Amino acid sequence: MFKASPRLEIQLAPLAALALVCAATQLTGCVVRVAAPAPAPPPVYVAPAPPAAAPAEAAPAPDADAQAYEPPPPLPEYEQPPVPGPGYLWTPGYWAWAPAGYYWVPGTWVMPPRVGVLWTPGYWGFAGGVYVFHAGYWGPHVGFYGGVNYGFGYSGVGFVGGRWAGGAFAYNQSVTNVNVTVVHNTYNETVVNNVTVNRVSYNGGAGGTAVAPTAQERGYAQEPHFAPTAMQQQHVQQAAANPALLAHNNGGRPAIAATPRPAAFNAPGVIGAHGANAAATAIANRAPGRNYGGPGAPNGNRNHGAQGGRTQAAGNYGRPQQAAAGKPQGPRPQQQKAARPKKTPAENGRREPQTAQR
Numbered sequence: 001m002f003k004a005s006p007r008l009e010i011q012l013a014p015l016a017a018l019a020l021v022c023a024a025t026q027l028t029g030c031v032v033r034v035a036a037p038a039p040a041p042p043p044v045y046v047a048p049a050p051p052a053a054a055p056a057e058a059a060p061a062p063d064a065d066a067q068a069y070e071p072p073p074p075l076p077e078y079e080q081p082p083v084p085g086p087g088y089l090w091t092p093g094y095w096a097w098a099p100a101g102y103y104w105v106p107g108t109w110v111m112p113p114r115v116g117v118l119w120t121p122g123y124w125g126f127a128g129g130v131y132v133f134h135a136g137y138w139g140p141h142v143g144f145y146g147g148v149n150y151g152f153g154y155s156g157v158g159f160v161g162g163r164w165a166g167g168a169f170a171y172n173q174s175v176t177n178v179n180v181t182v183v184h185n186t187y188n189e190t191v192v193n194n195v196t197v198n199r200v201s202y203n204g205g206a207g208g209t210a211v212a213p214t215a216q217e218r219g220y221a222q223e224p225h226f227a228p229t230a231m232q233q234q235h236v237q238q239a240a241a242n243p244a245l246l247a248h249n250n251g252g253r254p255a256i257a258a259t260p261r262p263a264a265f266n267a268p269g270v271i272g273a274h275g276a277n278a279a280a281t282a283i284a285n286r287a288p289g290r291n292y293g294g295p296g297a298p299n300g301n302r303n304h305g306a307q308g309g310r311t312q313a314a315g316n317y318g319r320p321q322q323a324a325a326g327k328p329q330g331p332r333p334q335q336q337k338a339a340r341p342k343k344t345p346a347e348n349g350r351r352e353p354q355t356a357q358r
Contacts, residue, residue, distance in 0.1 A: 089109070146211065255273070
């Protein structure tokens with residue numbers, strides 16, 4: 001009889017086990033175990049990146065700011081007030097638009113938003129059957145402003161009223177009203193004006209200036225620009241709220257044509273336009289409860305405005321002379337009273353002294 005050796009039993013043991021597993025599978029079915037997925041790691045908080053800071057007072061390109069269907073009035077003639085101190089830059093006056101019509105924004109001296117920038121004035125341009133206003137801006141160079149001759153260094157192209165030198169602004173005395181006892185950084189450079197001197201206040205259209213931007217000015221338009229300062233914006237808002245500055249109220253000759261500082265409409269030194277109504281000028285230049293009469297400092301104005309070089313009298317603060325209003329100048333003649341005859345003592349109710357009788 002065959003007898004399995006112990007070695008053979010050891011070799012057959014795994015096979016027997018496998019046969020038992022297969023038999024069990026056939027009886028109970030195949031059981032598949034799926035391992036549960038490992039838990040996801042907790043979310044890690046990542047702080048969002050801070051938003052990029054916008055440049056201070058950054059302004060878009062000078063796009064249309066207002067539209068009108070009639071041209072703005074001619075520029076008024078007026079004198080430039082003296083620069084109030086070092087660092088101020090001149091911004092010429094212009095006609096702005098409101099629902100009530102055109103109103104005058106007085107020219108004024110302004111502190112620039114930073115060193116090295118210059119003011120490019122806004123201008124009206126005729127396009128597509130309407131008059132469109134292109135807002136002014138600050139930039140490294142003076143760009144295109146329609147060829148409008150605003151005067152005081154803005155002859156229609158560029159600016160010759162001063163320049164930056166070593167971080168300070170120097171004033172050209174030949175076109176700028178500067179008191180050298182107050183401002184010492186000055187120079188004197190003769191300006192040759194090749195632009196037709198007129199009072200036209202807009203570009204294009206019938207009667208407007210026929211000037212197009214040069215390649216250099218188009219390049220200046222691509223430079224970084226800065227919006228009008230907060231004081232300039234306040235200046236415009238105050239002008240818009242003053243009925244005396246509406247063109248249909250002042251006939252194109254505003255009583256407040258220029259101010260020594262932004263929004264200083266009632267300050268000493270306010271300049272009225274040539275030909276402005278004397279009564280309206282006096283009211284516009286007088287703040288309630290204050291008296292700005294009295295002697296004034298010498299003017300020393302060397303400016304030639306948009307049309308000519310007439311200088312206001314010293315201490316007049318831009319008010320027209322009384323002779324222009326048909327009033328006599330100087331003190332009124334004193335009326336002499338007729339001499340009265342002396343009364344006798346009897347008429348005075350007094351007796352003559354009696355002579356002693358002997």
